[in-house]
Amino acid sequence: MPIEVPKDTWPGQVRSVTLGATADQGGSRTSAVTVGGEKTLPFMHFEAEMPNAPVIAVEIKDRRPDDWSPLLLEAWGDSANDPAAWAKAAGETGCDLIQLSFSLTDTAGETTTPEFAVSTVKAVLESTGLPLLVFGPGQVELDNELLVAIAEATKGERLVLGICEDKNYRTIVATAMANDHLVVARSPMDVNLAKQLNILISDMDFPLDRVLMDPTTGALGYGIEYGYSAMERLRLAALQGDNMTQLPMLVTPGYEAWKTKEAKVGEGVPETWGNWEERGINWETLTSITLLESGADIVVLRHPESIKRVKNAIEGLMAVPETA
Numbered sequence: 001m002p003i004e005v006p007k008d009t010w011p012g013q014v015r016s017v018t019l020g021a022t023a024d025q026g027g028s029r030t031s032a033v034t035v036g037g038e039k040t041l042p043f044m045h046f047e048a049e050m051p052n053a054p055v056i057a058v059e060i061k062d063r064r065p066d067d068w069s070p071l072l073l074e075a076w077g078d079s080a081n082d083p084a085a086w087a088k089a090a091g092e093t094g095c096d097l098i099q100l101s102f103s104l105t106d107t108a109g110e111t112t113t114p115e116f117a118v119s120t121v122k123a124v125l126e127s128t129g130l131p132l133l134v135f136g137p138g139q140v141e142l143d144n145e146l147l148v149a150i151a152e153a154t155k156g157e158r159l160v161l162g163i164c165e166d167k168n169y170r171t172i173v174a175t176a177m178a179n180d181h182l183v184v185a186r187s188p189m190d191v192n193l194a195k196q197l198n199i200l201i202s203d204m205d206f207p208l209d210r211v212l213m214d215p216t217t218g219a220l221g222y223g224i225e226y227g228y229s230a231m232e233r234l235r236l237a238a239l240q241g242d243n244m245t246q247l248p249m250l251v252t253p254g255y256e257a258w259k260t261k262e263a264k265v266g267e268g269v270p271e272t273w274g275n276w277e278e279r280g281i282n283w284e285t286l287t288s289i290t291l292l293e294s295g296a297d298i299v300v301l302r303h304p305e306s307i308k309r310v311k312n313a314i315e316g317l318m319a320v321p322e323t324a
Helices: 070-081 083-091 114-127 140-153 169-179 191-202 224-239 253-257 276-293 304-318
Strands: 016-019 033-036 055-061 097-101 132-135 160-164 182-186 211-214 249-251 296-301
Touching: 033 296, 055 083, 055 304, 070 083, 070 276, 070 304, 083 097, 083 114, 097 114, 114 132, 114 140, 140 160, 140 169, 160 169, 160 211, 169 182, 169 191, 182 191, 191 211, 191 224, 224 249, 224 276, 253 276, 253 296, 276 296, 276 304, 296 304
Parallel strands: 055 097, 055 296, 097 132, 132 160, 160 182, 182 211, 211 249, 249 296
Antiparallel strands: 016 033
16 A cells, blocks of 8 residues: 655745856856755655755865865865865866855965955956855954955856854945845854844845855764754744745855864874774765755865765755656
């Protein structure tokens, strides 16, 4: 006797958000990427179609990072010395997006300047046709200074600017609005705080179909359960009709996983931990796939092999015999 699978019908839907602008849209990207649009929980294709598969962004830096695992730098080789070359190499992995993260200082210890930031973003845009996310170094005044200059110099490209937090969202949202870009809203693993930041951004008359939500998470073994729960509750609220939680979610498992001891340390650890490189890749891959299952629409990764494995996982999760 056939088993009838119970199905839920949800009144709400996640917004669709498009990153990047092609030439006919006023930009220079060879393709745009749309995320979101879900009408059900992740990969429950028997309830409703997932119109847009989750996508992968690769994080690169404006200079060779001095705080990344040597395994990552070895994997990227000489391309990590130049952001344009790094972006090109990242695009060859089959990823969908590039995330350029700026450092607080240059190699000489001098504060990163708006002029350098603009020239770096332009070089990256010329080296790849993928949509671009640009994140500041995480210091409020400098973030505002750099992102305003970048936004004005790339008007119409539909970059994703980050990070908007409760203490600095106004300037970033204003420059995104004036120059036709998108923003990332980040909050600390709390449904109510995430919703409140989205309300504040919406109150500036910024369209919510140009906002991505980063609810923050942890890595495998380092608080991922709490992050998973917050993301799951945000997605449930969205499907139940809460307008201020109906935003696609971006998370950074690459950053989270590669700062854990298991991924970062290769010496002085138990032999049972196994091969260091394989361990680090597995940590990033498993963190990513877990977060995809909790509702992530964009995962930002660092290692080329992790990108390959997560891409294969997404293809497998999206490959179903039939949809609702």
